[in-house]
Amino acid sequence: MIRPGGGEPEDEARLRRYLLALVQRRAAPVHVAVAFNAVYFGFDTQTAGYAGGPLDIGDFPSVALGDDMAALPVGAMINVRTGGDLLPAEIVYKEGAHEALGLEGDLPGWLSGAPAGAQGPDWVDGAKAVSLRERLVFDADAFGPGLAASDTRLQRLRRRGIIDAHGSLVVNSVYDRSGDGLPESDLDDTSYYLRYLMTRGRDQLDSSLAPMPLPLMLPPGATQQDKEAGLRNLVNVVRRALLSLPEIRLWGEYAFTRASMADLLDDGGPLGRDALETLARSVARGAAPTASRRTAVRRRPVYTALGPALCSMPGAAALMRGTVYPSVVLHANAVLMDYVQGEADEKTGLLPTGVRVALDDRWQGGGVWRAEHSGGDAASEVPRGLSEEPAGQGWAECRELRARAAAVVAPEPGAAYPVMLWSDEPDLGEPVQVDDAPDRREWQQPLRARQLEGGYLPMPPAVTTGQGSAGLEGRAPHGGSLLRPGPDVIFRLEHHGHPSSVQRVRMDEEGRLVGLRWPSTCFPGILLDLVWRRGSRTVEARTAALLPQRTVDGESIEHRYDQRVHTRDTAWRQPSDDTPGGRTRWLVMSAVRRFGLLDVIGRAMLARELLAPALPLVMPDAPESPTADRVGAAVVELLDIGALTRVHGSWGDGGRPCYPARLGEKVVELLCYTPRVVEGRPRGHGEAEDGTSPVRSKAVHHVPGFLRYIGHLGYEASPEQRRLFRQDFLKFGLVGSPELPLGYTYVRPHQRGS
Known part of the structure; x- marks a missing residue:
């Protein structure tokens, strides 16, 4: 057993051998707190558990999905409430799971590096207790095969709502403020675990059944301060031993073997090297300047949370369950850091594209990465991105804005605002480059409703004129290699799950393929991957399966799609309720979806006071508009049933609302439509116990x-x-x-x- 102050060389060597075996044996990366548990309570690396150890599982705190509870640290022993027998487990990983995290890893910048109690870009709640939404990943196999939860049992718990889709517990953790007034949530995971052991976990720490209880390591008459110092020393001995092992790599306080990382990268599946490196390039590419026929170059930082981003990758969600989730997230962070350190300039921290990528928040969403384009002025900026320490730039930028907020003059109360409605975002439906080889162009674009109805598809200028558009930069080597107007254009469509089709169409003077017959299973927003080879008059298109499938607002979607286009272009579907109240509710919903500000996950937000001028634009040929009272009643009903919600933005430049609200600008209420997304197959298409599709019964x-x-x-x-x-x-x-x-x-x- 290790002792405060170190030990003999042979003892330290034995400790290192044990920790290496521990990290190799545990299913998830091993946190320093979990490594301390293993040493202190006698984790058996042969049986891979605490079975027979000095732990009374009946004393563990009880936890269930959605609990509002006192925060628990990584390393805490818990009982998962299943409604039946005890399911003891050890918390091996946790991360922030804020409601603002998008399904694809998008999040508002202020959330990255935000302090405890942050409620928005300029709002910190100073209450004594702070509640944070957290994801807790537990290891139920830590207590031996006799008590372990089998895969079948975990699937059953997931279906019953005991655990979430990733096999973990998402809870609201309440942190108190310490004696010095600092919130406990600002402590790192190891420091918080030490505090936990000295308070709520003291009985466990002082157990006489431990191989060498801490009280027996200290001299008689040791004070509380001596006990805390001894405990911290023990943990530091474990940390230093982990750091000294060449076979192990640490990401933050989590240790995993370099061999396990190599195995993951060598895997050709949806979470292998190609997928993770593609994600790394995607994070960097998100901040690259874009230009289209209607927009200028934009420079703004982009924040990506790796946990949700990984789960949104094709085929990945089904694998990101249980202890696999932290393994993939932590390995992906390491891969992204290796990519940045390998590709970025050492002096400027810039990638060859002029983008700077840096870790900004280690905790939220499994790790938030910030990408920002330098704008060609790298010399004036402080190099960042090559360090594994999070920078916290997202929240820091809010502080910079606060300093300038005093100079912003808010409009007079009751002042009129010009009506500015978004019938389309500037880049909605624009093609985005996927690859640019010397002899071909590859790009991706969603189908718009008007293209489905009109039977056409616009080609990007890079194909028709050689000029770049929306990420399709470059010029064709000579005019003869471009796709010119005229007949005899071959359009090949490989529609996933349906027969392929070949059509002979024409390209008009506007650069559109016209005369297309779209399959009835194509829908507004479906993503097309397109390829054109220079000098050819053949355009190839394909659709891809959405994994897992989704049900969006009751509609089953089986193909990859653009969430923003789907919100915009499916807003016109007529209501089944033809009563005056039903028509008015439909008009309100359509106005919000058709003219509201869109975000990346398809939410649409319209200022309440812009609703009235927007309604006539939904149905300009309607014989009469609904009265203000009827519109008001419809809004109340839609809010009551949850079809719409209220959020707060601010009036930006030119009278356009902004979301989230900006410092120094007048606050405005926004009516918000959020797509109701359910992951998985639609009703009646469940999975078997092993995750595969069952054979359908022929019986009625x-x-x-x-x-x-x-x-x-x-x-x-x-x-x-x-x-x-x-x-x-x-x-x-x-x-x-x-x-x-x-x-x-x-x-x-x-x-x-x-």
Whole structure:
């Protein structure tokens, strides 16, 4: 057993051998706190568990998904509440899981490096207790095979909502402020674990069943301060031993073997070297300047949280479960750091593209990386990005804005604002370069509704004129190699899951392929990967499967798509409720989706006071517009059923609202539409226990009547469905009200099967 103050060389060598075996044996990267647990409580590297050790699992705190609870550190022993027998586990990893994290890793800049209690770009809650949303990854195998949760059991817990889709616990952790007034949440994970052991975990630390309890290592009459110093010394001995092992690499306080990282990179699957390096390049490319026919070059920092970004990669979500999740996230951080350090200039910290990439926040979302284009003025900026220490630039920039906020004069209360509506974002639907080889162009663009209806597809200027557009920079070597207007253009479409098609179409003078017949399964927003070879009159297009599949606002989506285009271009679908109230609710929802400010995940936000001028634009040929009272009632109903929510932005330059709110600008209420996204197959297409698709039964089976929520679409049940519900309500002797609830329709009993 290690002792405060060090030990003999042979003892230190034995400790290093043990820690190496521990890191090799554990399923997840080993945090310094977890390594201390293993040494202190006697983790058996042969059986890979604490089975038979000095831990009373009945004393572990109980935790369940969604709990509001006192914060727990990495290294804490817990019982996962399953509704049945105890499921003891050890917390081996945790990260921030803020509600503002997007599904693809996008997040507002202020969140990166934000202090505890931050509620927005200029708002820190100074309350005594701070609540943070956190993801806790636990290892249930740490207590031996007799108590371990099998894969089948974990899948069952996931379906029952005991754990989330990634096999972890997302909870609201409450941190108190320490005696010196500093929030406990600002402590690093190891320091917080030490505090936990000296307070709530003291009985566990002082257990006489431990191989060498801390009290026995200290001289008689040792004070509380002596005990804290001894504990810290023990942990430091473990940390130094981990750092001394050449076979081990640390990311922050987490240790993993270099061999495990090599194995991951050599894997040809969705989380192998190619996928991680593609993600690394994507993070850097997000801040590169873009230009299109309608926009100028933009320079702004882009923040990416690796946890959600990894889960959004094709085929990755199904693998990012349990202890695999932290393994992939931590390895990906290391790969990205290696990429930056290998490609960036040592003096300026810039990649060859002029982009600077740096770790900005180690905790939120598994690690937030900041990418910013230098704008060609690298000499005036401080080099960053080559260090593994997070910079916290996202929140720091908010402080810089605060210093300039005093110079901003807010408009007079009640002042009129010009009506500025977004019928389209400047780059919505623009082609984005994927690859530019000497003899071909590859790009990606989403299908717009007008292109589906009109049977055409615009080609990027890089293909028709040789001029760059929206990331398709460059010039063709000579005019003859461009795609010119005229007939006999071959359009090949490989539509995933459907037969391929070849069409002979024409390119018009505007650079559009016209006369296209799109398959009925193509929808607004579906992403096309396109290829054109120089000198050829053939354009190849393909669609790709969306994995996992999604149900968006009740619609099953099986192909990769652009969330912003889907929000915009599916807003016109007519409502089933043709009553005055139903039409008004549909108009309000359509106005928000059609003219609101879009974000990357397809949310649309429209200023409340711009709703009235937007409504006539939804249906300009309507015989009459709804009254202000009817519009107000529709907004209230949509807010009540959750189809819309309220968020706060600010009035920016030119009278356009901005989100999130900017410092020094007048706050404005925004009506927000958020797509209702459900991951996985639509109803009736579940997975088998092993994660594979089950064989469908040919038998016909009875489906009882049920209510279906449609309020999020701005729809209401038709009078016929209301009548049928009242009829079946009386027929089957149901209990409650015979009237359908607001926002629901009724599906009658029917037979299903083939």
